[in-house]
Amino acid sequence: MNVETNKMLEKTDDNSAMHNCAFRTSGITKVYGSGDAAVHALRGVDLAIPKGELVVLLGPSGSGKSTLLNILGGLDAATDGKAFFHDEELTAMDEKALTQYRRRHVGFVFQFYNLMPSLTAVENVELVTEISDDPMSAEEALGLVGLSERLSHFPAQLSGGEQQRVAIARAVAKRPTALFCDEPTGALDSKTGVTVLRVLQDINRQIGATTLIITHAMATAAMADRVIHFADGDIREVVINKTKVSAEEISW
Amino acid sequence: MALAALSSLDKKLVRDLWRIKGQALAIAAVVAVGILTFVLLDGSVRSMEASKRAYYERYRFADVFAPVKRAPNHILKDIAKIPGVATVEGRINGGAIIDMPGLPAIRTMVLSLPMFDRPKLNDIYLTAGRLINATRDDEVILLEGFAAAHQLEPGDTIKATMNGAQRTYIIVGLAQSPEFVFTVAPGELVPDDARLAVMWMSVEALEAAFDLDGAFNEALIGTARNATIPAIIDRLDMILAQYGSFGAYDRADQISNWFLTEELVGRAGSAKTVPPIFLAVAAFLLTIVITRMIQAERGEIGLMMAFGYSQAEISGHYFKFILIIAIVGGVMGCLSGVWIGDGMAEYDKEFYKLPFLQFEANIDTILIGLGISTLAASTGLLVALRQISGLTPAVAMSPPAPPDYSKSGGGQWVKRALDQPSRMVLRGILRRPARTGAACLAVGVAMGLSASMQNLMTGFNFILDANFSVVSRADATVVFIEPLSDKTIYELRRMDGITRVEPFRDVSAKLRNGLYEYRGGVSGMIAAPALNRAVNADLETIQIREDGVILSKPLAEILSLKPGDDLTVEVREGRRPTLTLPVVELAETFLGSTVYFEMNALNTALKEQGRVSGAHIQIDPEKSAEVNDRLKKMPAVAGVTLNAQARESFERLMNEGAGAMRFIMAMVAVIITVGVVYNSARIAFAEREHDLASLRVMGFTRRETSFVLLGELAIVTIAALPIGAGVGFYLAHLVSSAFSTEMYTIPATVYPRSFGEAGLFVVLAAMGSGWLVQRDVNKLDMVSALKTRE
Structure with a gap:
C-alpha cells in the first residue's frame, strides 16, 4: 500500500483549501462528567476534511472517533472548540438548527441498522424522503443499494445485510452532503460486509457525499481517500491514500 | 458498602431496581392503594365489631327487650325462671318533652336507674359529672350526644314535660350507653344527636311521675350462652300478656343496634366488594408491567444463561425483583392503611358514640393482600419467562429479529391514506394486538373504576335530591304522642301559617x-x-x-x-x-x-x-317561628321534624357513616387511574425509545417524533374509553349495591355524566402523561439510544 503522511494543521490557513472543506474543527474538546470523574473523550482536535472524500476513522475503543462523528453529525455538543460544516459553525447552532442540519444535509448509517420495524423497506426510505427538499425517489435509492426487488418487505423479512442496505438507502435518499457511518459492517459477516462497503463506495462516487466511516476493520482503510488514526482523544496521524482499492478487493 | 455483602446477582437486582425506581415506585403505589383499601375496610369493620362487642359486654347490653303497659315487680321472678334467662331487670321507660327555647318540641326518652346499684343490664357510661342522688327527683343524667348538640353541661337545667306536668331538672351528669350508639329518634330514619334526647332519672322519681309504683313497664333480659331467644320471647309474651305486653323483641330489633349492625353490614359489604376490585386492577396492571419488563431483559437473561445460571436461578432472580416491588407496595399500603384507619377510628368513635375504638389491622388481611399482589406479579413473571425459556443463550443474546409487521394488514390503502408517522402508529398498534389490547384494557379498567366511583358519588347526591325534593317535600312533619282522631288535623289546618x-x-x-x-x-x-x-x-x-x-x-x-x-x-x-x-x-x-x-x-x-x-x-316561611311555638303548645304533639334538619342529618349520615368511605375509595380510584395511564405511556416510551431516537437522528423534529408516541397513546386512550364505560357499567352496579345499606339505597342507575367525567379524567391523565413523556422525547439521548441495540 502506497501511503503518505501529512499534517493537516499546516493547511488550515490556506484559503482555497478552507473553502473546499466539508468539515473543519479547531480545538474540539469533549469532556464527560466533571472533577475527578471527568473523562476527556476529545482533547482539542483540529481537523479538515475536503468535500466529497471517503474518510475512514480508525482507532481503539474510547479513542474519541465516535464522539467526533457525533459532534460533526449534530448529535452531540462539544465542550469546547469550534466545528464547521462548510462555512456554518455547528458548535454555534441551537437544537432547532441542528435538527434542520441533520434533516437537510446528513445521512446516518448505524451498526444496528435502526430501521423502523413497522415500516416496509420502501417506507423506511420514504420516512426520510418525505421530509427532504430534493430527494431521489425511495425506489431509486433502494435501486442504488441493489434492493429493487425487495421494496415492500418488512425488516423482519430481510437479512442483516439487506437491512443495512435499506439503512444506507435511507441515509442517501435525501442526497446528503455528508454521510456518517458508525461501524456499518460491525454486525455483519465479512462477505455481507464487503457488499455494504461497495455500496458505500459507489454512493460516495455517484452522489459525491463526503463520507465518514468508523470501523474496527483495518482493511477498510484501503478503500479510503483519507485515513484518520485516533488515540487517546486526539488524532495521532492522518494518512492520505493515493492508491485506493475497490471494496471488492478488501477482505478481513 | 452494604452492597458488597451481596452476591453479584443480588447486586444486579439492587441496581436494576434503582435504575427503574420511578416505574417500580409507580407499580408499588398501585399495589399499595389496593392493599390500603383492603387493610382499611377490613380493619375498620373488624375494629368496629370488636369495639361493639366489648362495649355491649362491659355495659351489659340486654339481649331481649320486653315493653309492657304496667307489670308488677314480682313478675320479674317468674321471668328469671324462664330457661335460658340469666339476668332480668325491670325499668321504667317513659316519654317526656323537652322544651328548648327557639326549637320545636323534642320528644325525650326517660329511663330509670336503680336506687343504689348500677343497673344489672343496660348500664351507662358516665362521661361527665356524677351519678344521680337516689333521693332527689329533680336530678337527671343526659345523653352526651344530645347535651353536646345543645351545649348543655352538668350544672345546667332543662325544662321537661312529663305526664302533663312541666318541671325544671338539674343535669348532674352526661352519659353514653350501648342502647344509644346510633342516635335515631323513635319514628325517624336518620340519626341526629340534636333530636334524640334521653334522660336517666332515679326509679323513685319515675315511679311517681308515671304512676308505676312497684311496677315496671319494660323488662330487660340478659340470656345465657346457647339460649334459644325465640323460645324466651314466646314465654315472655305469655307471662306479660295479661299486663299489656307490646311484644318482646330481640336485641337485633333494638333500633340503635339495628342501625349499627346495618352500618357494619354496609361497611363489611364494601369491604368484601371494593378492595378486591381495586386489588384485581392493581394485580392486572402488575402482570402487564412485569411481562413487558422481563421481555426487555432478554439480552441479560441470555447472558446469564451463557454464564451457566440455571433456569431456576434466573427465575428466582426475577422473582425476587418482583417480590421486592410487591412487598414495598404492600408495606406502603399497610402503613398508610393503618395510618388512615387510625384517623378514621378516632372519627368513627365520635360518630358512633363508642367509648373506645382502636383500629386494628389484621395480620391475615395483610398477608392475604400481600399474597394477592405477589401472585399477580408472579403471573406476569411466568408469562414472560415462558417466552424466554425456549431460547438458547446465543439466541437470547443476539439482537432480537425485528418484530414482523408484514401481517399487520393495511396494504396499499394505508399507504395512500396515511403519512409515514401515522402508518408507524397504526402498524405499531395492529402488529401487536395482544399488547395494544392489554394497554387498552388496563386503561379501560382503571377508567371503569373511576367511572363507578364517580357514579357512586352522583348516586349519593341523587338520592339526597330525590328524597328531599321529590319524595318528601313537606316543610315539617308533626308526630303525635299516640294515634289521635282526625280532629287534630282540622286543628292544624286552621292554624295560621x-x-x-x-x-x-x-x-x-x-x-x-x-x-x-x-x-x-x-x-x-x-x-x-x-x-x-x-x-x-x-x-x-x-x-x-x-x-x-x-x-x-x-x-x-x-x-x-x-x-x-x-x-x-x-x-x-x-x-x-x-x-x-x-x-x-x-x-x-x-x-x-x-x-x-x-x-x-x-x-x-x-x-x-x-x-x-x-x-x-x-x-308559610314568614310564619315558621310562630307555627313552631304554637305546635309546641299542642299537648298532642310529640315532636316536630323539620325537613331541612332531616336532610342535614341524612347528609351527615351519608358523609360521616359508612358512606364516608366513598371519598377515600374515589381518591384511590383516581390514583390507580393516573398510575395506569402514566405507566402505559412510560412503557410505550420505553418500547419505542430506540425508534424515536432514530427518527430524531434522521432530522425529525421533536414534535414529529412525539407524534409517533403520542399518536399511539391517543389511540389507546380513545379505544379504552368504551372499554372503560363497559367496565364502569358493571362495576357501578357492584359498587352501588356494596355501598347501599338498609337505611339508604344507592340506585344502580348509571349516570352518563359520571362516565363522561371519568372519560374526561382519563383523557386529562393521558394528556398529562403525554406531556411528561414528551419531555422525555425532548431529552432523548440520541447517541446512547443508538448505541444500545433493541
Missing part, C-alpha cells in the same frame, strides 16, 4: 312472607299525597291504593315479594291484628324501606277508624 296538611297513619309491624321477615311498619297515606309521596324509578308519583300495598323495592327484595303476592303484617300496637294484604305495586325508595297503604283502608283493616299518627305540613 300552615298552608297544607297531609295526615298519615303509621303502625309498627313485623312484615312477613313465609320465612322472610322484616321489622318495620306500614305507612298509611292519603290517596294522592303531595308532600310525601311514593314514586317509581322515573320519579313519577304513584297513586296510593286502597286495594293493596305498595312496597319499596329494597323491601320487596328482602321479603322476596312481587306484585300479586300477599304480604303478612303482624301489627305490634293496639289490638295487634295480623293482616294479609296484597302487594299491588313496587315503589322506589331511597331512604328507609316503606310499605305504603291508603290511610283509611289501613284504619279499616286495623278497625280503628279516623286515626292519624301525625301530619306532613307546609309552612
Whole structure:
C-alpha cells in the first residue's frame, strides 16, 4: 500500500483549501462528567476534511472517533472548540438548527441498522424522503443499494445485510452532503460486509457525499481517500491514500 | 458498602431496581392503594365489631327487650325462671318533652336507674359529672350526644314535660350507653344527636311521675350462652300478656343496634366488594408491567444463561425483583392503611358514640393482600419467562429479529391514506394486538373504576335530591304522642301559617312472607299525597291504593315479594291484628324501606277508624317561628321534624357513616387511574425509545417524533374509553349495591355524566402523561439510544 503522511494543521490557513472543506474543527474538546470523574473523550482536535472524500476513522475503543462523528453529525455538543460544516459553525447552532442540519444535509448509517420495524423497506426510505427538499425517489435509492426487488418487505423479512442496505438507502435518499457511518459492517459477516462497503463506495462516487466511516476493520482503510488514526482523544496521524482499492478487493 | 455483602446477582437486582425506581415506585403505589383499601375496610369493620362487642359486654347490653303497659315487680321472678334467662331487670321507660327555647318540641326518652346499684343490664357510661342522688327527683343524667348538640353541661337545667306536668331538672351528669350508639329518634330514619334526647332519672322519681309504683313497664333480659331467644320471647309474651305486653323483641330489633349492625353490614359489604376490585386492577396492571419488563431483559437473561445460571436461578432472580416491588407496595399500603384507619377510628368513635375504638389491622388481611399482589406479579413473571425459556443463550443474546409487521394488514390503502408517522402508529398498534389490547384494557379498567366511583358519588347526591325534593317535600312533619282522631288535623289546618296538611297513619309491624321477615311498619297515606309521596324509578308519583300495598323495592327484595303476592303484617300496637294484604305495586325508595297503604283502608283493616299518627305540613316561611311555638303548645304533639334538619342529618349520615368511605375509595380510584395511564405511556416510551431516537437522528423534529408516541397513546386512550364505560357499567352496579345499606339505597342507575367525567379524567391523565413523556422525547439521548441495540 502506497501511503503518505501529512499534517493537516499546516493547511488550515490556506484559503482555497478552507473553502473546499466539508468539515473543519479547531480545538474540539469533549469532556464527560466533571472533577475527578471527568473523562476527556476529545482533547482539542483540529481537523479538515475536503468535500466529497471517503474518510475512514480508525482507532481503539474510547479513542474519541465516535464522539467526533457525533459532534460533526449534530448529535452531540462539544465542550469546547469550534466545528464547521462548510462555512456554518455547528458548535454555534441551537437544537432547532441542528435538527434542520441533520434533516437537510446528513445521512446516518448505524451498526444496528435502526430501521423502523413497522415500516416496509420502501417506507423506511420514504420516512426520510418525505421530509427532504430534493430527494431521489425511495425506489431509486433502494435501486442504488441493489434492493429493487425487495421494496415492500418488512425488516423482519430481510437479512442483516439487506437491512443495512435499506439503512444506507435511507441515509442517501435525501442526497446528503455528508454521510456518517458508525461501524456499518460491525454486525455483519465479512462477505455481507464487503457488499455494504461497495455500496458505500459507489454512493460516495455517484452522489459525491463526503463520507465518514468508523470501523474496527483495518482493511477498510484501503478503500479510503483519507485515513484518520485516533488515540487517546486526539488524532495521532492522518494518512492520505493515493492508491485506493475497490471494496471488492478488501477482505478481513 | 452494604452492597458488597451481596452476591453479584443480588447486586444486579439492587441496581436494576434503582435504575427503574420511578416505574417500580409507580407499580408499588398501585399495589399499595389496593392493599390500603383492603387493610382499611377490613380493619375498620373488624375494629368496629370488636369495639361493639366489648362495649355491649362491659355495659351489659340486654339481649331481649320486653315493653309492657304496667307489670308488677314480682313478675320479674317468674321471668328469671324462664330457661335460658340469666339476668332480668325491670325499668321504667317513659316519654317526656323537652322544651328548648327557639326549637320545636323534642320528644325525650326517660329511663330509670336503680336506687343504689348500677343497673344489672343496660348500664351507662358516665362521661361527665356524677351519678344521680337516689333521693332527689329533680336530678337527671343526659345523653352526651344530645347535651353536646345543645351545649348543655352538668350544672345546667332543662325544662321537661312529663305526664302533663312541666318541671325544671338539674343535669348532674352526661352519659353514653350501648342502647344509644346510633342516635335515631323513635319514628325517624336518620340519626341526629340534636333530636334524640334521653334522660336517666332515679326509679323513685319515675315511679311517681308515671304512676308505676312497684311496677315496671319494660323488662330487660340478659340470656345465657346457647339460649334459644325465640323460645324466651314466646314465654315472655305469655307471662306479660295479661299486663299489656307490646311484644318482646330481640336485641337485633333494638333500633340503635339495628342501625349499627346495618352500618357494619354496609361497611363489611364494601369491604368484601371494593378492595378486591381495586386489588384485581392493581394485580392486572402488575402482570402487564412485569411481562413487558422481563421481555426487555432478554439480552441479560441470555447472558446469564451463557454464564451457566440455571433456569431456576434466573427465575428466582426475577422473582425476587418482583417480590421486592410487591412487598414495598404492600408495606406502603399497610402503613398508610393503618395510618388512615387510625384517623378514621378516632372519627368513627365520635360518630358512633363508642367509648373506645382502636383500629386494628389484621395480620391475615395483610398477608392475604400481600399474597394477592405477589401472585399477580408472579403471573406476569411466568408469562414472560415462558417466552424466554425456549431460547438458547446465543439466541437470547443476539439482537432480537425485528418484530414482523408484514401481517399487520393495511396494504396499499394505508399507504395512500396515511403519512409515514401515522402508518408507524397504526402498524405499531395492529402488529401487536395482544399488547395494544392489554394497554387498552388496563386503561379501560382503571377508567371503569373511576367511572363507578364517580357514579357512586352522583348516586349519593341523587338520592339526597330525590328524597328531599321529590319524595318528601313537606316543610315539617308533626308526630303525635299516640294515634289521635282526625280532629287534630282540622286543628292544624286552621292554624295560621300552615298552608297544607297531609295526615298519615303509621303502625309498627313485623312484615312477613313465609320465612322472610322484616321489622318495620306500614305507612298509611292519603290517596294522592303531595308532600310525601311514593314514586317509581322515573320519579313519577304513584297513586296510593286502597286495594293493596305498595312496597319499596329494597323491601320487596328482602321479603322476596312481587306484585300479586300477599304480604303478612303482624301489627305490634293496639289490638295487634295480623293482616294479609296484597302487594299491588313496587315503589322506589331511597331512604328507609316503606310499605305504603291508603290511610283509611289501613284504619279499616286495623278497625280503628279516623286515626292519624301525625301530619306532613307546609309552612308559610314568614310564619315558621310562630307555627313552631304554637305546635309546641299542642299537648298532642310529640315532636316536630323539620325537613331541612332531616336532610342535614341524612347528609351527615351519608358523609360521616359508612358512606364516608366513598371519598377515600374515589381518591384511590383516581390514583390507580393516573398510575395506569402514566405507566402505559412510560412503557410505550420505553418500547419505542430506540425508534424515536432514530427518527430524531434522521432530522425529525421533536414534535414529529412525539407524534409517533403520542399518536399511539391517543389511540389507546380513545379505544379504552368504551372499554372503560363497559367496565364502569358493571362495576357501578357492584359498587352501588356494596355501598347501599338498609337505611339508604344507592340506585344502580348509571349516570352518563359520571362516565363522561371519568372519560374526561382519563383523557386529562393521558394528556398529562403525554406531556411528561414528551419531555422525555425532548431529552432523548440520541447517541446512547443508538448505541444500545433493541
